[in-house]
Amino acid sequence: MRLNVTSEIGKLKSVLVHLPGREIDQMIPPMMAQLLFDDILYGQVAREEHRRFQQLIRFVADDVIDLQDLLEETLDDPDVKRRIVRDLAKRNGLGRKLTGSLLELTPAALAEVLIGGIARETGSGELPQFELFPIPNLFFMRDPQVVLGDRVVISSMATQARRRESLLSKYVFQYHPRFGTRDPFWVDFMTSEPERPMPRSTPTLEGGDVLVPRRDLLLVGVTERTNRAGVMALMRSLKEANAGVETVIIVDIPRQRSFMHLDTIFTFINRHECLIYPPVILPSGSQAAKVTMVDLTKKRTLAYSEQKSLLGALKKKGFDLEPVYCGGKRAVDQQREQWTDGANAFALAPGIILLYERNVRTAEELATHGYHIIYEDDLLLGRTELETWTDKKYALQIAGNELSRARGGPRCMTMPLEREEL
Numbered sequence: 001m002r003l004n005v006t007s008e009i010g011k012l013k014s015v016l017v018h019l020p021g022r023e024i025d026q027m028i029p030p031m032m033a034q035l036l037f038d039d040i041l042y043g044q045v046a047r048e049e050h051r052r053f054q055q056l057i058r059f060v061a062d063d064v065i066d067l068q069d070l071l072e073e074t075l076d077d078p079d080v081k082r083r084i085v086r087d088l089a090k091r092n093g094l095g096r097k098l099t100g101s102l103l104e105l106t107p108a109a110l111a112e113v114l115i116g117g118i119a120r121e122t123g124s125g126e127l128p129q130f131e132l133f134p135i136p137n138l139f140f141m142r143d144p145q146v147v148l149g150d151r152v153v154i155s156s157m158a159t160q161a162r163r164r165e166s167l168l169s170k171y172v173f174q175y176h177p178r179f180g181t182r183d184p185f186w187v188d189f190m191t192s193e194p195e196r197p198m199p200r201s202t203p204t205l206e207g208g209d210v211l212v213p214r215r216d217l218l219l220v221g222v223t224e225r226t227n228r229a230g231v232m233a234l235m236r237s238l239k240e241a242n243a244g245v246e247t248v249i250i251v252d253i254p255r256q257r258s259f260m261h262l263d264t265i266f267t268f269i270n271r272h273e274c275l276i277y278p279p280v281i282l283p284s285g286s287q288a289a290k291v292t293m294v295d296l297t298k299k300r301t302l303a304y305s306e307q308k309s310l311l312g313a314l315k316k317k318g319f320d321l322e323p324v325y326c327g328g329k330r331a332v333d334q335q336r337e338q339w340t341d342g343a344n345a346f347a348l349a350p351g352i353i354l355l356y357e358r359n360v361r362t363a364e365e366l367a368t369h370g371y372h373i374i375y376e377d378d379l380l381l382g383r384t385e386l387e388t389w390t391d392k393k394y395a396l397q398i399a400g401n402e403l404s405r406a407r408g409g410p411r412c413m414t415m416p417l418e419r420e421e422l
Contacts, residue, residue, distance in 0.1 A: 001014070001178040001418075003152065004149065004418045005148060005417070005418065005419050006149060006421060007213065008212055008268035009268050010349075010421060010422050011348070012060055013063070013417075013418040014061060014062060014418045015061055015416050016065055016414070016416075017050075017066055017139070017414055018115075018141055019050050020041070020403075021047075023115050023116045023117065023138065024046060026117060026119065027041070028040070036137060037407070038406075041402055041403075041406060042402055046406075049402055049403050052376055052399065059348075059379065060386070061348065063417075065417070067168070068115060070176055070178075071114065071168055071172055072108050073107070073178075074175045075110050081107065083175075084171050085099060085102045085103050088167065089102070091167070092132065098118070098132075114132075114168060115134070115138055117134035117135070118132040119131075135164050137161065137162050137165065137406075138168075139406075140406075140413060141413060141414060142408075142411060143208050143225075144165040144166040144168070145166065145169040145173070145207060146207045146212075148218075148238075149186075151183075151184055152173050153185070153189075153207075154187065154188045155206050156189030156190070156203055156205050157225075158204040158224070170185075170188065173185070186243050187238065189205060189230075202229070203229040203230035203233040204225065204229070205220075208225070208262065209261050210234075211262065211263065213317075215245075216244055216245060218248045219248075220249070221252075221261060222251070222252040223253055223260060224255045224259065224261075225261060235248055235296060245296055247294065247296065248296060249317075250292045251290075253280055253289045258338060258339050259280065263411050263412070264344055265277035265280045265281060265338065265343050266310065266343065267411055268321075270350050271351075273324055274321045274323055274324065275326055275342075275343050275362070275366075277338045278323070281311065282309065283309040290306075291308070291312075291313050292304055293307050324369050326359070326362050327361045328362065333361040337360075340409075342359035342361075343362075344408070344412055346410035346411040346414050349388065351391070351393035352394045353396065354395075356398060356410070357375060358400070366395045371394060372393065372395070373394075374397065375397045
């Protein structure tokens with residue numbers, strides 16, 4: 001399988017997703033805070049919404065691939081299976097008996113257990129105890145890894161609840177035969193214990209905070225989930241690996257639950273357009289981000305320069321972008337729709353994007369910028385079609401009422417593996 005991501009908007013060829021499974025059905029209210037959810041999801045509806053979401057992606061992309069399927073195929077090699085189980089057992093302190101039972105599972109059953117967890121029923125009517133916790137955030141495939149060019153950055157997740165996500169991604173990219181035999185990683189942050197508390201000084205980096213405008217340019221957020229130490233470690237590693245990244249624009253935003261990642265307030269949607277949450281992205285905004293440009297081309301050091309705004313910094317690098325406001329012009333609508341991921345668009349191709357249909361004001365604003373608003377049923381039932389051979393712009397609206405309750409949008413749920421070059 002070819003890896004090639006050198007933009008945020010090049011026509012999508014293959015993408016990694018994960019259909020929410022048993023792991024979200026295991027969640028009970030007392031676990032929500034620990035597992036980073038604001039509510040429990042109705043799994044049957046969430047899965048149907050996600051299947052329809054995948055079908056929309058297939059109108060453009062050749063391959064929509066589930067990480068669980070890749071993990072199962074990886075575990076099909078007995079030697080690799082032993083290596084993975086023993087590594088995971090060591091990292092998580094699993095006993096011999098449990099490790100042995102994991103080794104006896106079929107590849108499909110083992111892949112499901114590594115995601116869905118292992119509950120130990122008490123038999124007394126009490127809540128179950130977990131020998132291995134479920135990882136219900138895995139359907140947000142954006143965060144555990146970042147495909148940059150033809151290699152991968154394995155993330156360092158900020159919370160204990162999500163560290164196994166990066167570990168499973170690492171196993172897949174390292175061992176699956178479709179990714180070849182050479183080292184697939186630019187950076188591998190998964191060197192610490194994945195599901196134990198880590199010191200606050202530990203570098204953290206999540207994929208929702210990394211945007212790839214161009215092969216030589218990255219945007220990286222310093223946010224609730226990605227710390228400055230993580231950004232520094234990423235820049236040093238890319239520089240040492242000669243990864244081809246020459247400039248990093250660091251966007252330091254308020255540490256708020258609603259702004260958990262950079263892509264919740266800023267996404268690219270076309271060659272000359274972006275979707276933004278104005279209070280943070282505009283320099284005049286009430287919560288304006290601090291922006292710093294870093295030159296990685298200097299031999300001995302990194303060169304820093306403060307910027308007036310993200311849009312201004314991007315213009316200096318050749319991206320003269322017209323901002324489209326998430327929620328439209330009214331502050332109330334902007335705040336409401338940013339909370340429901342109105343700024344978290346996923347580009348299938350230049351000017352063809354996916355958004356939740358509940359973000360009505362955002363869709364209206366996109367329409368004023370020439371976007372044709374298409375609801376998922378109209379496309380899935382053949383009532384309309386995408387004229388991808390023209391310059392028409394489309395905003396495809398997915399239902400996502402259950403998925404959106406998990407606090408993540410279309411970009412959050414996808415990790416492109418290959419895009420066409422612009």
